[in-house]
Amino acid sequence: MSRLPHRIPRSELDALLQDVPKEVFSEEFTKSCEVVDAFVGDCLRFLVHQLALEGFGGTPEDLVRSRGYSHHGLALVRWLFDCLHLYGFAANRDLKAPVVVRVPGVDLEASFACAVAESPRAEAALAVQKLATRVLPEVLAGQITGEEVLFSLSQLDLWFSYFSNENIHYAPSNSLAALALCRAVGAKARILELGGGGGSAAEAACKALADAHKPPSLYVFTEVHPAFLRRGSRLVRKLLPEGCQLETRPYDIELTPEEQGLSGVSFDAIFAVNVVHLASDPVVALKRLRTLLAPAGVLVLGELIRPSFDAPVHIELPFLLLKSYQQAKNQDGIRARPGFLCAVGWQNALQAAGFCEVNFLPSTLDQCLALYPGFYCAAIVAR
């Protein structure tokens, strides 16, 4: 895998993205990726100093043991070492015992301010990285949990700003999935959305369906967290066209549809953006979802795609801090490290769950990733 950060070869990427309208991966988005990638590099340098890692040689297990970090810290340190290698701050990863090189210190607040000035609409993406970086030493030391820091009431607005179409670094996940949904359904579709959060994916879907003159007849907006459900429901209510029935309800992908009063209902499409990878066992969750689809129904997922089974995702720290994200089951051929799945993992999980046809948008995802290792964004369409 090539190193980060590097300039994104825009014209070569454009040539590969023939099945996606230009506005989805705009130049502003590409610029925001370069800014976020460079900022993550500064976060890593900051951590090298905060955690006194310069010159450390050894495995993540060695570090966890020698510093007395919690067992929960191992996945975090693995991520850290892999990213230090990805950014060229550690050598010999293949020997599983990298040596952290000397790197100049960094003023994280000044770096953050510069990054925001360069890409103002990526502020939420940058702020989430900064927050996760600042708390990592305390989480490793067992002084605080990721959940306490990231999900405190005072951070709720940051998450709404992060999972938003105003966040230029996140918005393509929604627009791409919305585009795939829109291409996959006809007018008057009955749509079930999972993990709808504050409603940013629903917002993109409603806009795409309206632009394509395919108003749905039923939109069931679901979410597991009550605060998100309330917020998302309010937004979706304003966006759906007249004549479309809206239902809002809690729904947990870890439970069966029967347990949640949804059995016996058929949908033309199930839509979820960055949700299904959260299932502890994606095959079980996907099998359950399949029972909710009408015979010609389609599952449309927007997902951050891991470059390969073993690759780190350089913007993954905020999620890895959460025990719930780390606890997701690793399964042969599906998931080798917690959290996001790679494209082959999704293909295998969907097939194991009984889906016969699986397509990715963009269809050239592998080539995009070879050009730019931070090209994580894809929609998955399964029947």
Ligand SMILES: C[S@@+](CC[C@H](N)C(=O)[O-])C[C@H]1O[C@@H](n2cnc3c(N)ncnc32)[C@H](O)[C@@H]1O
């Ligand atoms: C990454 S966010 C995606 C936000 C949302 N799709 C949007 O468009 O803004 C993941 C969402 O999945 C929800 N979630 C987490 N665990 C879940 C579960 N077991 N079942 C359903 N949703 C879940 C979270 O509450 C959160 O809103």
